[in-house]
Amino acid sequence: MSLFKRKNKKLDNYSLKHGVGLITYDDPSSTISEQFNTIRTNIQFSSVDKKLKSILFTSSAPSEGKSTISNNVAVTWAKQGEKVILVDADLRRPTIHKTFDVSNRIGLSSYLLGNATLEEIIQPTMVKDLYVIASGPIPPNPSELLGSMRIKGLFKALEDKFGLLILDAPPTNAVTDAQILAAQVDGVILVVPQGLAEKAGVAHAKQALDTVHANILGAIMNRVTKAESQGYYGGYYGGYYGVEKK
Numbered sequence: 256m257s258l259f260k261r262k263n264k265k266l267d268n269y270s271l272k273h274g275v276g277l278i279t280y281d282d283p284s285s286t287i288s289e290q291f292n293t294i295r296t297n298i299q300f301s302s303v304d305k306k307l308k309s310i311l312f313t314s315s316a317p318s319e320g321k322s323t324i325s326n327n328v329a330v331t332w333a334k335q336g337e338k339v340i341l342v343d344a345d346l347r348r349p350t351i352h353k354t355f356d357v358s359n360r361i362g363l364s365s366y367l368l369g370n371a372t373l374e375e376i377i378q379p380t381m382v383k384d385l386y387v388i389a390s391g392p393i394p395p396n397p398s399e400l401l402g403s404m405r406i407k408g409l410f411k412a413l414e415d416k417f418g419l420l421i422l423d424a425p426p427t428n429a430v431t432d433a434q435i436l437a438a439q440v441d442g443v444i445l446v447v448p449q450g451l452a453e454k455a456g457v458a459h460a461k462q463a464l465d466t467v468h469a470n471i472l473g474a475i476m477n478r479v480t481k482a483e484s485q486g487y488y489g490g491y492y493g494g495y496y497g498v499e500k501k
């Protein structure tokens with residue numbers, strides 16, 4: 256069975272309106288929550304020499320599950336006792352304010368524009384040790400904002416204040432936002448939905464991330480069916496694959 260398929264994709268806007276499902280919060284003892292624990296452990300072990308201070312989740316195309324995975328991984332990490340800051344760096348299709356039911360009046364965009372302080376944009380969530388920064392109002396020029404000098408200082412300040420910074424980033428292929436951000440974090444995880452992602456698209460995303468010398472830690476296969484995962488993982492998250500370093 257091929258891992259990649261060509262399909263007429265219709266953009267799924269459900270999470271834009273309602274946020275993503277937080278199974279790790281709603282049902283922490285479920286099989287899927289266990290799989291998120293495994294993903295977290297694998298990410299931790301993918302960098303044994305250096306403790307990861309910042310990680311970014313992206314995928315080749317929109318609506319492939321970046322927010323679902325990054326947000327649930329953030330919950331499992333915080334539950335382990337790490338103080339986590341989850342940032343909605345998708346200034347085009349933000350969802351974190353919906354998922355965690357926090358205000359989006361101010362957020363990342365407001366800080367980058369100089370309209371809000373760091374203290375003002377950090378919001379607590381219902382999960383102990385998990386804090387979020389919403390996208391803030393959608394700006395007309397996301398790439399420019401994300402490329403501004405202020406963002407470097409912001410990430411540094413957040414890494415000092417928190418044990419782990421997690422970025423929910425935009426897709427890599429359509430715009431340069433993810434590349435800009437990927438160059439500034441310790442590690443990048445590529446989300447690859449089996450049966451939805453196009454092989455050329457995934458290869459292109461990997462190449463774009465390599466161009467900016469992003470440290471790709473691995474890929475997460477989601478939407479894997481039982482038959483396709485040979486019954487090993489079951490459920491709907493597939494494996495976590497390390498990427499061979501050149």
Ligand SMILES: Nc1ncnc2c1ncn2[C@@H]1O[C@H](COP(=O)(O)OP(=O)(O)OP(=O)(O)O)[C@@H](O)[C@H]1O
Binds near residue numbers: 323492
């Ligand atoms: N493993 C999965 N199986 C089935 N549906 C899923 C899975 N993960 C996410 N979805 C659904 O796919 C849609 C998109 O998910 P999500 O918002 O996490 O993707 P995204 O990559 O962050 O999208 P965007 O590009 O808009 O930011 C949502 O409606 C979500 O419920």
Ligand SMILES: [Mg+2]
Binds near residue numbers: 321322323349423
């Ligand atoms: Mg998203």
